[in-house]
Amino acid sequence: MPYKIGLVGKPSVGKSTFFNAATMNSVDEGNYPFTTIDPSIGEAYVRVNCAAPDFDESCDPRVGFCHTGTRYVPVKLVDVAGLIPGAHEGKGLGNKFLTDLNEADVLVHVVDFSGETDIEGEPTDSHDPREDIDFLEEELDMWYLEIMQKGIERFENKRRQKEVKLEEELAEQMSAFKTNKNEIKQIILQVGLELDPDEWEQEDREELAREIRKETKPMIIAANKMDMEKSQENWEEITEDPEYQHLDFVPVSAHAEKALKNAAEQDVVDYYPGDEEFEILSDLPEEKMEGLQQIREFIGEYGGTGVQKALEDALFEELGVMAIFPGGADGLGDEHGNILPDCFLVPEGATAEDFAFTIHSDLGEGFLHAIDCRENRQIGADHKLEQGDVIEIISANQ
Numbered sequence: 001m002p003y004k005i006g007l008v009g010k011p012s013v014g015k016s017t018f019f020n021a022a023t024m025n026s027v028d029e030g031n032y033p034f035t036t037i038d039p040s041i042g043e044a045y046v047r048v049n050c051a052a053p054d055f056d057e058s059c060d061p062r063v064g065f066c067h068t069g070t071r072y073v074p075v076k077l078v079d080v081a082g083l084i085p086g087a088h089e090g091k092g093l094g095n096k097f098l099t100d101l102n103e104a105d106v107l108v109h110v111v112d113f114s115g116e117t118d119i120e121g122e123p124t125d126s127h128d129p130r131e132d133i134d135f136l137e138e139e140l141d142m143w144y145l146e147i148m149q150k151g152i153e154r155f156e157n158k159r160r161q162k163e164v165k166l167e168e169e170l171a172e173q174m175s176a177f178k179t180n181k182n183e184i185k186q187i188i189l190q191v192g193l194e195l196d197p198d199e200w201e202q203e204d205r206e207e208l209a210r211e212i213r214k215e216t217k218p219m220i221i222a223a224n225k226m227d228m229e230k231s232q233e234n235w236e237e238i239t240e241d242p243e244y245q246h247l248d249f250v251p252v253s254a255h256a257e258k259a260l261k262n263a264a265e266q267d268v269v270d271y272y273p274g275d276e277e278f279e280i281l282s283d284l285p286e287e288k289m290e291g292l293q294q295i296r297e298f299i300g301e302y303g304g305t306g307v308q309k310a311l312e313d314a315l316f317e318e319l320g321v322m323a324i325f326p327g328g329a330d331g332l333g334d335e336h337g338n339i340l341p342d343c344f345l346v347p348e349g350a351t352a353e354d355f356a357f358t359i360h361s362d363l364g365e366g367f368l369h370a371i372d373c374r375e376n377r378q379i380g381a382d383h384k385l386e387q388g389d390v391i392e393i394i395s396a397n398q
């Protein structure tokens with residue numbers, strides 16, 4: 001299953017612009033057909049250093065593509081529209097919104113940093129983007145709290161009849177949040193609570209729900225519309241505000257990314273997603289030249305449009321995902337001679353044996369040992385992998 005990154009945010013912050021820019025196929029991708037499953041689910045890419053040049057080879061990706069040593073690995077991007085106040089009470093798309101949100105492995109909260117849209121997404125002069133950040137977090141926290149309360153009730157009912165463990169009941173009730181009893185227990189103890197909800201105040205419950213949410217819903221803030229003048233001021237104020245130190249912010253101009261992708265599609269510029277610069281390939285009317293010049297200044301200053309960085313930070317920094325290449329100790333080609341055709345994204349902490357299971361359950365079941373192809377040495381089942389590893393699996397089922 002590919003990783004899913006969810007875009008969330010109130011209306012008019014630029015989610016669709018971001019989504020379209022990130023999922024646009026302006027680059028030739030060989031024979032991998034682009035299929036739209038749903039208008040709000042698309043394929044985007046995250047960049048990783050290709051391992052092939054380290055072996056003096058060039059690769060033949062089965063999916064995605066590679067350009068001058070940068071491999072573009074597919075991920076799913078979901079535009080989770082429908083965030084409005086009261087979503088946790090079923091307002092707007094309500095529960096559908098929350099279900100969609102749960103399917104995402106990590107969230108990118110798109111926030112309009114220009115402050116020119118109010119909390120409902122209507123135009124205004126000066127709105128504090130912090131309200132949007134608070135609002136999403138609160139909405140999520142209330143939703144978590146509600147489900148947690150059900151778990152507490154369930155625990156209270158059961159414990160009248162038999163011995164039950166609080167963390168087990170909570171974990172079961174909250175299973176949609178991809179948590180487990182050990183994690184729940186750890187968080188309860190971390191916030192300094194006893195394993196008995198009779199001892200908790202309402203604010204303890206709220207704090208606990210918030211902590212569980214923070215652990216299980218990793219998220220970064222895409223500070224969008226940074227190309228507007230007002231955004232700069234908000235950026236400085238918010239990123240220096242101690243109340244917001246728990247969040248990571250990426251400055252973004254979804255507009256700029258969309259414009260560059262469009263221009264690249266028309267062969268007007270030579271631009272690859274995430275680049276910090278581009279070349280103009282043809283003569284253009286002055287107005288278009290000026291537009292591109294402004295974008296050039298923007299990406300020079302910020303190190304890119306931020307769209308790629310937001311996706312990559314979400315996946316690699318927040319989630320800790322690693323890119324691992326299946327290879328062979330005596331050659332990186334598959335049976336057809338394709339060099340490093342695959343690149344898998346695996347969770348933080350994945351071992352050699354986990355990787356075998358990622359490739360195929362048969363490989364995992366017959367796991368004997370693995371080879372770290374960069375170092376040319378044998379590694380065992382529990383060996384923890386690192387970003388960019390090239391691994392051969394030796395399995396009884398090969």
Ligand SMILES: Nc1nc2c(ncn2[C@@H]2O[C@H](COP(=O)(O)OP(=O)(O)O)[C@@H](O)[C@H]2O)c(=O)[nH]1
Pocket residue numbers: 009010011012013014015016017018224225226227228252253254255256
């Ligand atoms: N200046 C600027 N405007 C943007 C940017 N991204 C989106 N917009 C504009 O913001 C408005 C809302 O965008 P849209 O993508 O429909 O927002 P959504 O409702 O969150 O999906 C549109 O007018 C976009 O052109 C950006 O990076 N910079």
Ligand SMILES: [Mg+2]
Pocket residue numbers: 015016017081
């Ligand atoms: Mg939209």
